[in-house]
Amino acid sequence: MMFHLVQNGLLLFVASLSVVFAEVKLGGMESWGFNGVRSGMVSMMSPSKLKIRGFDYSGEGPAVWFMVGKEDDPYNEEFAELKGTIIADENGSCDKLARYRNENIMLTTPEGMNFTDFDYLAVFCTRFNHNFGFIELKRDAQFGQDEIAAYADEKRPKQCPQDPDNDEEEEDKVEEEKEEEDKEEEDEEEDDNKRKRKKSFVASPKFAPIAPSATK
Structure with missing residues (x-):
C-alpha cells in the first residue's frame, strides 16, 4: 500500500514538472495603450520559442518591429532609445509589423540566439x-x-537588419529613381516616335486635288 502511494506521488511530481517545463508563463504584455498594443498570456515554450496569445496591434506605426534586449535598456519606459535586437515576426519576415487582431503567434529567434539570452521583448518603433x-x-x-527536441529541427528565421527603417527608405529611394529613369525612357521613346511620324509625313508624296467633273 505504502509503495503504491509513493509510486503515485512520484508520478504526480514528474507530471507536474513536465507541465512547468512545457511552458514558462510570463503574463500579459505591459503597454500604454498606444496603437492598441495588448496581449493575453505570453509564454516561453523553449529557449528559442515565445508564444503570444491574443496579440493586438493596429499596424499604424511607421517603423515597428519586435525587439529583444537586455536589462541595461530602459524597456519599461514608453519613450526610450532601446539598443535591442530586432527579430523576425511569426512568419520569419523582417518587414515592419502589420495589423494583428487577437492573434496567437509564435516568435522564433535566429540561429545562435535564444530568448533566454535576453531580459525583455518589446513592440518598438525605431523611427521615434x-x-x-x-x-x-x-x-x-x-x-x-522533450520540449527542446520538439523544436530542434525547425528552421530558424534569418537575422534581421538592425536598421531596417533606413533600409526601407533606401529601397524606396532606389525604387523612385528607377521609376524616374523608366519615365525618362518612355518620354524619349515617345519623342522619337513623334519625330519618325513627322518625318514620314513630310516624305510622303503629295497628290494634287482631283478636279471636279464638268457638268453637262
Missing part, C-alpha cells in the same frame, strides 16, 4: 524611439529535453 509595449523574459527559464 516609441515603446508600444513589452514583456519581461526569464533568463533562468528551464525546459525539459
